[in-house]
Amino acid sequence: MGVNLRDLIPRNARREVEVKALKGHSIALDAYNTLYQFLAAIRQPDGTPLMDRQGRVTSHLSGLFYRTINLAEEGVKPVYVFDGSPPRFKARELEERARRRREAEARLEEARSMGVVEEARKYAQQAIRLDKKMVEEAKRLLDAMGIPWVQAPGEGEAQAAYMSRRGDVWAAGSQDYDSLLFGAARLVRNLAITGRRKVPGKDLYVEVKPEVIELDTLLRGLGITREQLVAIGIILGTDYNEGAPGVGPKRALSLVRSLGDPVKAIKAAGLDPASVEEVYEYFLNPPVNTGYKIHYKPPDEDKVKRILVEEHDFNPERVGKALERLKKAYREHLKARQSRLDAWFT
Secondary structure, eight states, rough: OOOOOEEEEEEEEEEOOOOGTTTTEEEEEEHHHHHHHHHHHHHHHTTTTTTTTTBBBBBHHHHHHHHHHHHHHTTEEEEEEEOOOOOOGGHOOOOOOOHHHHHHHHHHHHHHTTOHHHHHHHHHHHHTOOOOHHHHHHHHHHHHHHOEEESSSSHHHHHHHHHHHHTSSSEEEOSSSSHHHHTEEEEEOOOOTTEEOTTSSSSOOOOOOOOOEEHHHHHHHHHHOHHHHHHHHHHHHSSSSSOOOOHHHHHHHHHHHHHSSHHHHHHHHTTOGGGGGHHHHHHHHOOOEEEEOOOOOOHHHHHIIIIIIIIIIOHHHHHHHHHHHHHHHIIIIIIIIIOOOOOGGO
């Protein structure tokens, strides 16, 4: 879920771009966030996910395989970052997510029994589960494709932000804004869902494009520091803490600006600073993997086909054609040295 900062982001800090504008840049994608998006989007009209003949869900593998190839063809160099152990103070949010899933599953069965397709799809998306086996399948497929991934000790977004600050990747990629609180130099949203998308609950389609948010431009535009941005996030509410009742984005920004000190602002908003001290410190100094390596390799065709075609019943002809595209993208883009020039955005 993450903190919602959208209403606070100045227009000059956020820009919508074409995928081709990201050519030559490595982007550390929050793997869990991305896989959840694939599981939500790649479904039958009634919400049933793609499955193989044994009834095993394959939506995440389909999205990971074909979307990664699409990005590579555009010259984007994806690096997937997987979550490790969540901090203990995230337990409340994880319990709430589990409760919402159980409720959605019950409503899904009811909608299917009544033949209400649109309702069934909505609840199916809310009932998404990403289990350990799916995660291991994703890692195995990435290895076969020659696409690097990094295991974070804690939150994947924190790891991606760290890699961005070091300059090892150009940006963090996620739908959530938490990457900015963790200090990502840039956040790229919508990479996993770029294209023509249906508006939930409406017979309407919109064109979704990548959105780039620059942290330094955001902070300058708001006239605050990253520490103050973290305080705003805590006041609004994060995955780790409940926000201050009745305090919205504008009020939170006003408190931070007028009081200056993040702790004073948090207290003035009605929160006990001591109760969120660990959360504040976690955003500023999360555990990260400092020994990662980012290497792109040519795809292993036999391994990819074994995973997708032999084990999960993917169409062999379609997989073969996609592999030819991936090999070409590797030769033309992934082997090339990453550019750290940001001319497009200056």
